[in-house]
Amino acid sequence: xxxxxxxxxxxxxxxxxxxxxxxxxxxxxxxxxxxxxxxxxxxxxxxxxxxxxxxxxxxxxxxxxxxxxxxxxxxxxxxxxxxxxxxxxxxxxxxxxxxxxxxxxxxxxxxxxxxxxxxxxxxxxxxxxxxxxxxxxxxxxxxxxxxxxxxxxxxxxxxxxxxxxxxxxxxxxxxxxxxxxxxxxxxxxxxxxxxxxxxxxxxx
Amino acid sequence: xxxxxxxxxxxxxxxxxxxxxxxxxxxxxxxxxxxxxxxxxxxxxxxxxxxxxxxxxxxxxxxxxxxxxxxxxxxxxxxxxxxxxxxxxxxxxxxxxxxxxxxxxxxxxxxxxxxxxxxxxxxxxxxxxxxxxxxxxxxxxxxxxxxxxxxxxxxxxxxxxxxxxxxxxxxxxxxxxxxxxxxxxxxxxxxxxxxxxxxxxxxxxxxxxxxxxxxxxxxxxxxxxxxxxxxxxxxxxxxxxxxxxxxxxxxxxxxxxxxxxxx
Numbered sequence: 001x002x003x004x005x006x007x008x009x010x011x012x013x014x015x016x017x018x019x020x021x022x023x024x025x026x027x028x029x030x031x032x033x034x035x036x037x038x039x040x041x042x043x044x045x046x047x048x049x050x051x052x053x054x055x056x057x058x059x060x061x062x063x064x065x066x067x068x069x070x071x072x073x074x075x076x077x078x079x080x081x082x083x084x085x086x087x088x089x090x091x092x093x094x095x096x097x098x099x100x101x102x103x104x105x106x107x108x109x110x111x112x113x114x115x116x117x118x119x120x121x122x123x124x125x126x127x128x129x130x131x132x133x134x135x136x137x138x139x140x141x142x143x144x145x146x147x148x149x150x151x152x153x154x155x156x157x158x159x160x161x162x163x164x165x166x167x168x169x170x171x172x173x174x175x176x177x178x179x180x181x182x183x184x185x186x187x188x189x190x191x192x193x194x195x196x197x198x199x200x201x202x203x204x
Numbered sequence: 205x206x207x208x209x210x211x212x213x214x215x216x217x218x219x220x221x222x223x224x225x226x227x228x229x230x231x232x233x234x235x236x237x238x239x240x241x242x243x244x245x246x247x248x249x250x251x252x253x254x255x256x257x258x259x260x261x262x263x264x265x266x267x268x269x270x271x272x273x274x275x276x277x278x279x280x281x282x283x284x285x286x287x288x289x290x291x292x293x294x295x296x297x298x299x300x301x302x303x304x305x306x307x308x309x310x311x312x313x314x315x316x317x318x319x320x321x322x323x324x325x326x327x328x329x330x331x332x333x334x335x336x337x338x339x340x341x342x343x344x345x346x347x348x349x350x351x352x353x354x355x356x357x358x359x360x361x362x363x364x365x366x367x368x369x370x371x372x373x374x375x376x377x378x379x380x381x382x383x384x385x386x387x388x389x390x391x392x393x394x395x396x397x398x399x400x401x402x403x404x405x406x407x408x409x410x411x412x413x414x415x416x417x418x419x420x421x422x423x424x425x426x427x428x429x430x431x432x433x434x435x436x437x438x439x440x441x442x443x444x445x446x447x448x449x450x451x452x453x454x455x456x457x458x459x460x461x462x463x464x465x466x467x
Contacts, residue, residue, distance in 0.1 A: 045310075121309070122308075122309075125304055125306060125309075126302045126303075126304060126306040127306050127307070127308050127309070129263075129268050129302065129306060130300075130302060130306035130307070130308070130368075131308075132268060132295070133266060133268070133295060133298065133299075133300040133369075134295075134319060134320040134323065134368075134372075135292040135293070135295045135296050135320070135323070135324065136319065136320070136323050137292075
């Protein structure tokens with residue numbers, strides 16, 4: 001019984017300690033993100049690594065989902081003689097609903113694992129300590145460009161101009177560019193990246 | 205207690221002073237009241253068996269680790285309880301060369317060495333390039349600017365790391381195992397470089413080392429770590445020590461009086 005209480009106390013204390021570390025890291029990251037210098041070159045590199053290099057997998061997933069949606073939609077719509085609506089249905093659902101969520105999940109998953117691997121390797125090879133010894137703050141040098149990159153990516157996903165396909169035009173012509181529900185889902189899905197980032201609070 | 209200028213002659217004034225240091229990881233106690241001093245403008249070698257805490261002591265001196273108890277003085281600054289922002293200022297007078305180089309993989313060799321200058325000085329790119337190339341020349345590197353750390357050999361990495369550690373003209377040079385994984389020629393080259401920069405720039409050089417031969421050749425002061433405490437002295441003191449723990453170490457390394465007696 002005493003062991004259980006001791007274990008419970010130890011777990012509680014360590015959880016509070018970890019929560020404090022995450023909060024401290026998060027606030028430090030926000031502070032560094034708002035404060036110049038913004039290291040634009042590193043931010044552009046990060047955007048390229050995460051955004052451009054994820055394009056292939058996002059396009060492939062979009063094409064596959066679009067095809068399946070088209071096929072299944074055609075079978076259903078044909079019964080009602082509404083085949084001509086297929087383009088609009090697929091376009092709207094893919095660009096307004098599936099597209100942002102799929103992109104967010106894929107990019108966040110890919111970027112999250114890439115960030116974890118990169119920072120893990122930097123810790124193991126003492127690169128972060130090397131930065132500290134040069135009086136360079138690792139949060140400012142390593143984490144800030146990644147955080148700025150994540151912010152810019154979220155904005156891109158919410159922007160109607162980010163989609164240039166015919167589907168995008170169909171979506172924008174149908175009403176609001178970025179619905180509240182889509183934004184909320186995007187935000188939830190993209191939180192994978194920020195969780196990965198906050199978990200790295202221990203190494204920083 | 206720090207040694208005040210009145211108590212200690214200038215030429216013997218310690219640049220780094222470690223006092224009553226205690227450190228443990230969980231139940232394992234690494235240092236238990238360790239005290240030692242590293243004199244100014246001398247090469248001090250931290251010697252000891254594997255796992256005795258040589259690299260840990262170097263990390264404590266650099267402020268990368270905090271002790272459980274005790275003081276670490278870098279000149280007039282006590283760093284063991286110093287906040288990070290102040291510590292960054294003190295670190296500008298320190299240069300550290302890590303065992304594996306710790307070069308940033310995403311930057312070229314040139315950018316690795318230029319990083320500290322770009323961060324902390326207002327120098328233009330041309331002046332930075334001149335300083336970096338002068339440093340490359342000092343450590344015997346040529347045409348490596350555009351290479352990534354993954355594209356150069358282990359010996360070259362160590363030399364780039366040395367160039368990076370010295371680019372800001374530090375007063376104290378901390379070096380972790382500079383000779384590990386190097387062939388005898390490369391060992392002699394790095395040894396020569398370290399002796400030269402210490403003498404010409406008046407640095408206080410502190411290095412951890414397993415290599416007894418190079419320790420004998422280059423050390424002004426030896427700090428021998430054993431059982432969580434330090435035994436200090438010159439190379440001559442080390443050779444003539446009657447401490448069985450030191451004798452055993454030297455015997456295993458193939459040098460010292462114990463070996464002479466045995467032979």
